[in-house]
Amino acid sequence: MKRVIELSIxxxxxxxxxxxxxxxxxxxxxxxxxxxxxxxxxxxxxxxCTVLIDGRRTLACLTLAIAxxxxxxxxxxGMERQGALHHIQQAFIDKGAIQCGFCTPGMVxxxxxxxxxxxxxxxxxxxxxxxxxxxxxxxxxxxxxAVREAAVRLQADAAAGKGA
Amino acid sequence: xxxPPFEYLAPTTTADLAGLLATHRDxxxxxxxxxxxxxWMAEKIYRPDYVxxxxxxxxSGIRYEPGRGLTIGAATTIEAIExxxxxxxxxxxxxQAAGQIGSPQIRAMATIGGNCCNASxxxxxxPPLVTLEARVVLTSTRGSRELAIEEFITGNxxxxxxxxxxxxCVRVPDPWPHSACRYSPFGLRAAQEIDIASVAVNVAVxxxxxxxxxxxxxxxxVAPFAMRAPQAEAQLVGKKPTSDVIDEIAIQCGRECxxxxxxxxxxxxxxxxxxxxxxxxxxDAVAAIA
Ligand SMILES: Cc1cc2nc3c(=O)[nH]c(=O)nc-3n(C[C@H](O)[C@H](O)[C@H](O)COP(=O)(O)OP(=O)(O)OC[C@H]3O[C@@H](n4cnc5c(N)ncnc54)[C@H](O)[C@@H]3O)c2cc1C
Ligand code: FES
Ligand code: FES
Numbered sequence: 001m002k003r004v005i006e007l008s009i010x011x012x013x014x015x016x017x018x019x020x021x022x023x024x025x026x027x028x029x030x031x032x033x034x035x036x037x038x039x040x041x042x043x044x045x046x047x048x049c050t051v052l053i054d055g056r057r058t059l060a061c062l063t064l065a066i067a068x069x070x071x072x073x074x075x076x077x078g079m080e081r082q083g084a085l086h087h088i089q090q091a092f093i094d095k096g097a098i099q100c101g102f103c104t105p106g107m108v109x110x111x112x113x114x115x116x117x118x119x120x121x122x123x124x125x126x127x128x129x130x131x132x133x134x135x136x137x138x139x140x141x142x143x144x145x146a147v148r149e150a151a152v153r154l155q156a157d158a159a160a161g162k163g164a
Numbered sequence: 165x166x167x168p169p170f171e172y173l174a175p176t177t178t179a180d181l182a183g184l185l186a187t188h189r190d191x192x193x194x195x196x197x198x199x200x201x202x203x204w205m206a207e208k209i210y211r212p213d214y215v216x217x218x219x220x221x222x223x224s225g226i227r228y229e230p231g232r233g234l235t236i237g238a239a240t241t242i243e244a245i246e247x248x249x250x251x252x253x254x255x256x257x258x259x260q261a262a263g264q265i266g267s268p269q270i271r272a273m274a275t276i277g278g279n280c281c282n283a284s285x286x287x288x289x290x291p292p293l294v295t296l297e298a299r300v301v302l303t304s305t306r307g308s309r310e311l312a313i314e315e316f317i318t319g320n321x322x323x324x325x326x327x328x329x330x331x332x333c334v335r336v337p338d339p340w341p342h343s344a345c346r347y348s349p350f351g352l353r354a355a356q357e358i359d360i361a362s363v364a365v366n367v368a369v370x371x372x373x374x375x376x377x378x379x380x381x382x383x384x385x386v387a388p389f390a391m392r393a394p395q396a397e398a399q400l401v402g403k404k405p406t407s408d409v410i411d412e413i414a415i416q417c418g419r420e421c422x423x424x425x426x427x428x429x430x431x432x433x434x435x436x437x438x439x440x441x442x443x444x445x446x447x448d449a450v451a452a453i454a
Contacts, residue, residue, distance in 0.1 A: 001171065020172035020215070023202070043203050045356055050269055057269045062202045064195070066172050067217055110268065131355035132267025 005069050009034065010078025018065050025049045025060035028075060036076035036105050040134075047133035050106040051075050057113040057132075076105035079112070087157070088112055088150040097146035099137035106133045111147045119155055123148070167205045174217040178303065181221060181330055186305045188214045189327040195219075196239055197273040199266070200282045223332065224275070228254060234336040238277030242289075243268075245276060255336060257292035257345035257364050264288050264349050267356050277331045283317045283389065286359045290317055290390035292347045294382035295366035298336045304329040320388040340378050343368035344452035346445040349384065350437050352428075359385045360429040363417065363441035367449045369405065376400050381413075381442065386421035386434050393420040396442070405450045414443035 007014045009032070016031050025042075028034040028051075040046035042061045049060040052074040079086040088111050091097070098104050107130055114121060114129030121129065126147045127140075135143060173192075175181045185192065192214035195201055204210045223239035228250035236245065245251055246262035265271055265279075265288050279289040280300060290313060298313045302325060313334075316324050325331065339345070345366040351357030362384035370377040379400045381393040396416040403409050423434035 019169065021167035021169050021205075023167070026166070043206070044199055044266070044270060047267065047269060056272045058273060059199075059269050062198050062273065064172065064198065064202070064215075064217075067174070067195075067198075067219060113268070128355075129268060132269040134356075 005066060007032075007065070007068055007073060008071070009073045010075060016065075020064065020066050022065045023061060024051070024063040024065045024068055024073075027065040028060060034075055034077050038102055038105055040102065045134070046103075046106075047110065047130075048103050048106040050109040050133065052109055052113055055113070055116065057110060074109070074112075076108055079108065086112075087153040088115070088147070091146040091150035091153060092143070095142050095146040095149055097138060097142040103133055103135040103137075107135065107143055111150060114147070115151055115154060119158070120151060121147070167202070168208060168211045170205075170212050170215045172215050172217065174220050176220045178221060178223070178330075178332070181216065181218070182303060182305045182328070184214070184216055185330060186328045188216075192216050194281075194330055196275040196278040197241065199270055199274045200278055200284075218275075218277075218330075223277070226250065231338065233338045236276055236334045236336070238331040238333055239275050240277075241272060242266075242274045242276065242279070243271040246271060254339050255292075255296060255345060257295065257347035257366065258289070258336075260347040261288040261292045261349075261362075261364070264347075270356075276334055280313070280316065280334065281323060281325060281331055283319075283321050283323050285320050285388050286362075286385035287390075288347075288349060288359065288362065288384065291362055291364035291382040291384040292345060292366075293334065293336070294390045294392060295345055295364045295380040296336045296339075297380070298334055300334050301332045302326075302329040303332040308332065310335070314390075314392070317389045340366070340368040342371050342453055343378070344449040346448045346452075348441050348445055350441055358428065361385050361421075361423070361434045361437040361441065363438060363445050364390075365442065365445040365449050367400070367405070367446065367453070369450070369453045374404050375402055376405055381417060383417060383421045383438055383442075386423040386438055391421065393417045393442075395420055400446075405446065407447070410443055410446045410450070413446060414439045417442040 038048040040048040193212035195217045218239045224237040226248045227235045242262045252259045293313045299310045300316045347364040349359040349362035364382045366380045368378040379397045382390045396413045418435040418439035423431040425431045
């Protein structure tokens with residue numbers, strides 16, 4: 001049975017008509033036009049649908065939209081601030097960590113979850129942090145570099161009292 | 165892929181949950197992390213009329229009390245188990261198993277209850293739970309009952325749960341004195357891999373004699389459910405765990421498991437891997453006790 005639910009996404013509130021069986025990934029992409037989050041495998045393997053729900057990394061392809069009522073959803077569209085890219089996004093560009101870009105939104109969200117918990121991760125921790133995200137193009141080396149670079153920039157900001 | 169239609173229910177008390185299960189029985193499915201259930205519904209293997217979400221219920225949490233053991237709520241995430249200081253200190257094999265599941269995303273979503281109820285032959289939590297003599301608490305409007313994990317998981321994706329019951333929590337007794345437990349799976353890549361085989365061990369050593377006083381060994385992905393190696397266990401008890409003894413026991417584990425050939429590995433390769441893992445885990449456990 002269709003019903004209206006309220007979703008909080010990137011700090012905005014959306015009233016959306018859904019069926020209980022609608023998956024978050026489809027609601028984001030098809031009903032709310034938030035197409036930054038990608039749908040790859042649709043079964044939990046590739047990580048490109050990764051979003052943060054209440055700060056925790058979550059696969060939107062395995063999540064019912066209706067179960068997200070009352071929770072804070074952060075998608076790739078919510079990363080930029082006042083028109084400026086987030087440090088993680090900019091570091092991906094600067095380090096050449098993007099080729100086709102299909103994995104990038106999920107990679108960035110996984111990197112965000114990692115750096116929120118561990119502002120100064122080791123290379124091994126970065127690899128573990130993105131181990132649920134598959135990239136067919138880059139070979140991962142530049143992605144790891146980008147996350148490292150983002151950590152440095154975020155820490156510099158924190159030291160300068162600017163916050164993330 | 166879209167899911168078949170259902171009604172969504174999110175009870176806020178366990179009494180309501182039990183009531184809904186008693187009413188809808190076979191027509192409903194409990195939803196925890198959804199990492200198995202959503203896939204199974206997408207493949208139309210399950211077509212429940214009602215999906216009952218656990219997320220508003222107080223079913224998650226880890227409690228350890230010396231003398232009373234460990235209680236893990238059914239909806240506790242795999243990530244919380246991996247990170248719990250108590251579990252890392254007293255039940256390391258459980259943290260090792262949790263840390264090997266899926267990916268960071270899967271671990272943040274998946275629950276221990278879902279892992280046990282899904283009862284996949286290659287699930288990572290059951291082998292260490294078996295070696296730690298874990299029990300599950302099943303609750304319904306009829307009351308609660310407790311079963312050993314080995315009685316609960318009865319076959320490939322089969323459990324003893326009744327349609328009106330839910331898994332409330334998993335209980336693990338206090339660690340044996342002078343003991344250590346270890347777990348390792350083996351797969352072809354480090355993340356997002358389905359195990360070829362896995363081995364959990366739990367060993368206690370008598371400090372007076374240096375001989376093994378108690379031992380449990382469980383093997384995953386080499387039988388329809390996590391199976392023990394009773395002969396290997398019996399052979400180990402009473403002996404000093406020298407490296408020759410451990411080598412012998414490890415080979416015996418490889419003999420006792422019941423693997424199949426499939427696209428991931430041949431049965432004979434699985435037997436070999438069980439031996440390798442058993443040797444490594446027994447060595448690690450014994451070294452940790454000494
Ligand atoms: C990409 C991917 C990788 C994976 N990798 C691994 C891995 O490495 N190792 C591994 O072991 N598993 C793995 N899994 C399987 C899965 O993540 C685990 O089995 C997980 O623990 C299931 O928990 P859940 O909370 O998501 O269960 P759900 O999907 O919510 O539920 C699973 C089943 O259990 C029932 N259920 C859940 N909780 C209860 C309860 N409290 N009472 C009664 N019934 C209940 C549900 O009705 C359903 O039938 C993987 C899955 C995916 C998609
Ligand atoms: S689309 Fe969700 S993990 Fe691949
Ligand atoms: S850049 Fe193409 S998949 Fe990663």
